[in-house]
Amino acid sequence: MSGEKVQLWRRLAVTAALLGTARAHARAFYNFQRPVTPIAHDVLYIHDLFLVIIAVLFTGGLGALLYSAIAHSRRRNPNPATFTQPVGRKQWLWASVPFAVLLVIDYVVLGIPALHSILALADTNDAQMTVKVTAHQWHWQYQYPVYGIGFSSNLSTPQAQIEDRAPKDKHFLLEVDHPLVLPTHEKIRLILASTDVIHAFWVPSFGIKQDVVPGYLRETWVEIEKPGTYRGQCAELCGVGHAFMPIVVVAKSPADFQQWVSQEQSREAAVRATATETLTQAQLMARGQAVYLKNCAACHQANGMGLTGAFPPIAAGRPFNASPQMLAALKSLGFYANGVIVEGPVAKHIRIVLHGIPGTPMPSWSSLSALDIAAVITFERNSFGNHTGEVIEPAQVAAAESGH
Amino acid sequence: MSAVNSAAAHPEEHHDLPRGMKRWLYATNHKDIGTMYLVFGTLMLFVGGLLAELIRSELMTPAMRVLSPEAYNQVITVHGLVMVFAAVMPLTAGLANYLIPLMIGAPDMALPRLNNWGFWLLPPAAVLLVLPWGLKLLGIGTGTIDTGWTMYAPLSTQSGPGADFAFVAVLLLGLSSTMASINILVTVLNQRAPGMTMMKVPLFAWSWVITALLLIAVFPALMAGSIMQITDRHFGTHFFSAAGGGDPVLWEHIFWFFGHPEVYILLLPTAGVLPHVLSTFSRKPIYGYEAQVYSFCAIGVMSIVVWAHHMFTSGMPTAANIYFMLSTMAISIPVAVLFFCWFGTLWRGSMTFETPMLFALGYIVLFGIGGLTGLVLSDAAADQQYHNTYFLVAHFHYALFGGPVMGLFAAFYYYLPKMTGRMFSERLGRWHFWLTLIAFNVVFLPQFLLGIAGMPRRIPDYALQFAPLNLVSSLGAFVLGATQLLFLYNVLRTVFGKSGTKATDRVWEGAQGLEFTLPSPPPFHTFSTPPVTE
Numbered sequence: 001m002s003g004e005k006v007q008l009w010r011r012l013a014v015t016a017a018l019l020g021t022a023r024a025h026a027r028a029f030y031n032f033q034r035p036v037t038p039i040a041h042d043v044l045y046i047h048d049l050f051l052v053i054i055a056v057l058f059t060g061g062l063g064a065l066l067y068s069a070i071a072h073s074r075r076r077n078p079n080p081a082t083f084t085q086p087v088g089r090k091q092w093l094w095a096s097v098p099f100a101v102l103l104v105i106d107y108v109v110l111g112i113p114a115l116h117s118i119l120a121l122a123d124t125n126d127a128q129m130t131v132k133v134t135a136h137q138w139h140w141q142y143q144y145p146v147y148g149i150g151f152s153s154n155l156s157t158p159q160a161q162i163e164d165r166a167p168k169d170k171h172f173l174l175e176v177d178h179p180l181v182l183p184t185h186e187k188i189r190l191i192l193a194s195t196d197v198i199h200a201f202w203v204p205s206f207g208i209k210q211d212v213v214p215g216y217l218r219e220t221w222v223e224i225e226k227p228g229t230y231r232g233q234c235a236e237l238c239g240v241g242h243a244f245m246p247i248v249v250v251a252k253s254p255a256d257f258q259q260w261v262s263q264e265q266s267r268e269a270a271v272r273a274t275a276t277e278t279l280t281q282a283q284l285m286a287r288g289q290a291v292y293l294k295n296c297a298a299c300h301q302a303n304g305m306g307l308t309g310a311f312p313p314i315a316a317g318r319p320f321n322a323s324p325q326m327l328a329a330l331k332s333l334g335f336y337a338n339g340v341i342v343e344g345p346v347a348k349h350i351r352i353v354l355h356g357i358p359g360t361p362m363p364s365w366s367s368l369s370a371l372d373i374a375a376v377i378t379f380e381r382n383s384f385g386n387h388t389g390e391v392i393e394p395a396q397v398a399a400a401e402s403g404h
Numbered sequence: 405m406s407a408v409n410s411a412a413a414h415p416e417e418h419h420d421l422p423r424g425m426k427r428w429l430y431a432t433n434h435k436d437i438g439t440m441y442l443v444f445g446t447l448m449l450f451v452g453g454l455l456a457e458l459i460r461s462e463l464m465t466p467a468m469r470v471l472s473p474e475a476y477n478q479v480i481t482v483h484g485l486v487m488v489f490a491a492v493m494p495l496t497a498g499l500a501n502y503l504i505p506l507m508i509g510a511p512d513m514a515l516p517r518l519n520n521w522g523f524w525l526l527p528p529a530a531v532l533l534v535l536p537w538g539l540k541l542l543g544i545g546t547g548t549i550d551t552g553w554t555m556y557a558p559l560s561t562q563s564g565p566g567a568d569f570a571f572v573a574v575l576l577l578g579l580s581s582t583m584a585s586i587n588i589l590v591t592v593l594n595q596r597a598p599g600m601t602m603m604k605v606p607l608f609a610w611s612w613v614i615t616a617l618l619l620i621a622v623f624p625a626l627m628a629g630s631i632m633q634i635t636d637r638h639f640g641t642h643f644f645s646a647a648g649g650g651d652p653v654l655w656e657h658i659f660w661f662f663g664h665p666e667v668y669i670l671l672l673p674t675a676g677v678l679p680h681v682l683s684t685f686s687r688k689p690i691y692g693y694e695a696q697v698y699s700f701c702a703i704g705v706m707s708i709v710v711w712a713h714h715m716f717t718s719g720m721p722t723a724a725n726i727y728f729m730l731s732t733m734a735i736s737i738p739v740a741v742l743f744f745c746w747f748g749t750l751w752r753g754s755m756t757f758e759t760p761m762l763f764a765l766g767y768i769v770l771f772g773i774g775g776l777t778g779l780v781l782s783d784a785a786a787d788q789q790y791h792n793t794y795f796l797v798a799h800f801h802y803a804l805f806g807g808p809v810m811g812l813f814a815a816f817y818y819y820l821p822k823m824t825g826r827m828f829s830e831r832l833g834r835w836h837f838w839l840t841l842i843a844f845n846v847v848f849l850p851q852f853l854l855g856i857a858g859m860p861r862r863i864p865d866y867a868l869q870f871a872p873l874n875l876v877s878s879l880g881a882f883v884l885g886a887t888q889l890l891f892l893y894n895v896l897r898t899v900f901g902k903s904g905t906k907a908t909d910r911v912w913e914g915a916q917g918l919e920f921t922l923p924s925p926p927p928f929h930t931f932s933t934p935p936v937t938e
Contacts, residue, residue, distance in 0.1 A: 030857065031857070032789060033858055039785075039788075043785060046783060046786045047789065047856075050783070050786065054776040054779065057776060058772060061747075061772055062769060062772075065747070065750070065765065065768060065769065068747070068750050068755075069750075069757075069765070072752055072754065072755055073756070074754045074756050077754050077755075080754035081751075081752035081753070082688065082689060083691070083748075083752075084690065084692070084693065085691065085692055085694075095744070098744060102737060102740050103737070106736060110733075110783060111729075113785075115726065117786075118722060118726060119722065162865060163467065163468060164467035164468070164469060168466065168467070168868060170868070171867070172466060172867055173466075173865060173866065196558070197556075197558050197652075198558075198559065198652055200792065202792075204789065209789065209791055209792070210717060210719065211717050211719055213652050213718070214558060214647075215645075215646015215647060215650075215651070215652065216646060218719040231867075233860060234860070235792045235860045236556070237551065237552045237559065238559060239477075239550075239559060240472075240477060240550075241473070242477075242862060242863060243473065243865045244473075244865075307546065308546055310564055324638070361562055
């Protein structure tokens with residue numbers, strides 16, 4: 001403990017000493033994370049400039065205040081002056097100097113680099129690739145339209161670590177099951193959409209933070225200069241899972257990226273093939289439980305009891321109360337009657353998972369494979385005290401998905 | 405004239421000091437209402453502080469230990485709403501009620517019954533913010549509002565019934581503030597003693613004139629927005645829902661159109677107290693009185709046209725980002741004028757460092773850090789990195805604790821002997837100041853570094869690289885919280901204690917102003933005959 005403290009003080013001292021040359025120590029804990037895009041370099045430059053300027057202004061101001069407090073104390077200066085404003089042209093001129101300096105700092109020293117990077121940030125033209133980023137409560141989904149691939153990216157830190165029942169990994173809360181993979185040295189346009197509330201896409205090493213607003217498409221761009229793993233997270237309060245939707249980007253050289261694309265394409269083809277498989281109830285239940293815990297439990301809870309007022313229970317027979325819109329939707333779908341949750345029809349269950357319930361927080365899960373959706377519905381209909389005994393096969397989901 | 409006299413003769417009998425609950429419930433006397441505001445604000449300062457300690461307890465170490473994520477979101481939201489609306493605003497309004505009539509030589513506020521109503525809307529509003537927690541204990545609802553104090557849609561549309569309580573609370577607070585503002589404005593414009601022209605009005609009263617104008621200009625926007633939120637939630641409108649043709653960003657504009665001037669609404673009254681304190685303890689007249697008045701006006705006007713610098717990452721057009729950046733930078737000029745005048749007042753004075761002076765100097769230093777980091781945040785490009793991180797959290801705590809709260813402590817210590825007729829313990833006051841100054845910096849300096857290193861705000865749990873600085877910040881917060889008990893003890897001791905030195909009428913050797921020509925404490929009614937200022 002004391003060793004840690006000593007080290008902390010040493011670090012703070014180093015921070016102070018190296019303020020002016022902070023750029024050379026860009027990876028230290030008190031500075032921005034390593035910048036790897038043109039925008040991030042710009043922003044770090046502005047930040048360093050700012051720090052120097054405000055450090056000088058603050059030191060000057062504090063120095064004047066301390067000097068005055070000592071030199072103009074009653075003991076040293078028993079007869080106070082009586083001036084109340086500058087007198088004469090010379091004094092007025094001197095008095096206006098600080099403001100002239102401030103104007104130059106505002107609009108020249110800081111303003112010009114700022115304008116430069118605002119314009120650079122806004123320029124998403126000439127991108128070599130476009131990736132669509134969709135924010136959900138509480139995970140990210142990435143799609144590569146040119147390659148026809150896409151996947152969800154969920155926090156992979158186990159709940160036990162969050163609840164302090166297990167030792168924490170190095171990348172606690174900043175690790176995912178399926179990172180966003182991007183090529184280096186290519187200008188990539190990110191199109192951002194949200195299916196529920198406002199989120200914000202933020203990767204510190206890229207120097208960008210873009211709010212993701214439901215109903216609108218936002219865009220930004222990156223051009224990563226070094227292969228590596230870059231970690232960020234949602235930066236706009238989006239509900240109870242806000243702290244638990246990290247962004248992990250793996251940057252690969254263009255050649256490695258192409259290799260990853262073909263791997264991913266064959267992986268997804270294999271997943272699509274599972275849509276025609278027929279599984280036993282036990283297989284579906286096992287898979288469904290895993291899918292449920294990863295995707296559904298954040299709202300509907302691991303025990304299927306939901307959260308009063310917000311997220312309905314999966315367990316039939318449980319009382320539930322929430323907004324009129326949600327209750328009306330659940331009722332018309334056949335999942336709610338007389339104040340309790342009931343076991344609704346299979347077709348409607350598939351529809352809810354595939355398309356979500358508009359006007360409520362329930363999102364569309366069409367990014368999951370037909371197999372996963374079939375498994376999770378089978379699991380939900382045979383767990384938490386539910387006992388329809390039904391088995392939903394991937395083919396049923398695939399049929400619903402294609403509209404047959 | 406005689407009709408006026410005979411009409412005045414009758415109520416004269418009722419003007420004897422009322423007793424018991426009636427005195428407070430039916431209060432129309434500005435000193436009583438001012439006192440109630442101050443008591444209420446102080447109480448809520450401790451409620452908000454307790455919530456802050458809960459936040460820091462959860463953040464002391466990684467992993468969820470103290471609060472659930474739901475509860476954490478509710479605690480941060482109510483901490484923000486309580487501190488802004490129920491603590492700092494009522495405290496500054498309390499000072500205005502108590503002091504402005506004394507400073508301008510008026511017998512009372514212009515609209516005493518409105519004054520009563522304005523105050524008594526506050527306690528129900530505060531109850532509405534915390535009542536949902538009580539209801540939850542009884543199994544009703546999901547607790548209080550959990551959206552952050554900015555109440556961004558559509559998260560607020562999705563939120564539980566606590567959000568309805570909060571929006572209704574905002575409506576009550578808005579009504580209360582608007583009434584108080586109209587009252588203060590009318591009082592300063594109409595009730596000044598003969599000979600006191602506007603350019604002789606004490607700076608504290610001037611700062612409240614601008615504050616009141618701002619409140620009247622911007623609070624209605626937030627109230628209208630709150631009603632839109634309520635109708636979106638319950639009556640099928642889609643103001644903020646893109647699915648129905650609305651726009652979530654519209655709420656951000658409405659909120660910050662109110663929210664940015666609100667920063668100056670919190671700040672200006674204490675920026676108005678500061679010159680009084682600095683001048684008293686440097687035994688030198690206020691430097692740049694006119695410059696400060698014009699700065700207040702400039703800050704007031706500018707604060708209304710810069711709101712979207714809170715939204716640089718929301719996806720506004722480039723031209724808007726540039727406009728809001730350049731206009732925000734311009735505010736640095738009138739604020740710098742205030743700093744210049746504060747320095748000018750101290751320069752070549754004959755200073756002593758009693759507790760109010762210490763807090764005033766602390767204000768200059770801490771608010772200086774808040775202001776300088778605000779300059780950094782005005783940069784629309786760099787803001788991509790700072791926005792919604794702990795850098796921002798540290799910045800606005802330096803601006804709002806370092807400014808208004810330090811200023812309120814300065815004002816409390818400065819006027820407490822005038823209000824109670826007894827001196828407080830100078831020794832305890834100094835302990836309070838130094839511990840507050842040190843602990844405050846231990847809490848918030850690490851938060852600048854956390855934000856720069858990449859820690860977002862409003863998260864109940866964080867990655868391991870943020871752990872050491874969070875621990876430091878939390879330990880500082882516990883000391884900062886405990887230190888405020890010293891303040892409470894010192895105030896209670898002065899108010900209720902029998903011992904203690906009696907305060908003179910002038911209280912402080914260098915104090916100027918009509919309020920210091922009255923006895924300490926001032927009688928129930930003052931300036932029934934207006935004083936004459938030349």
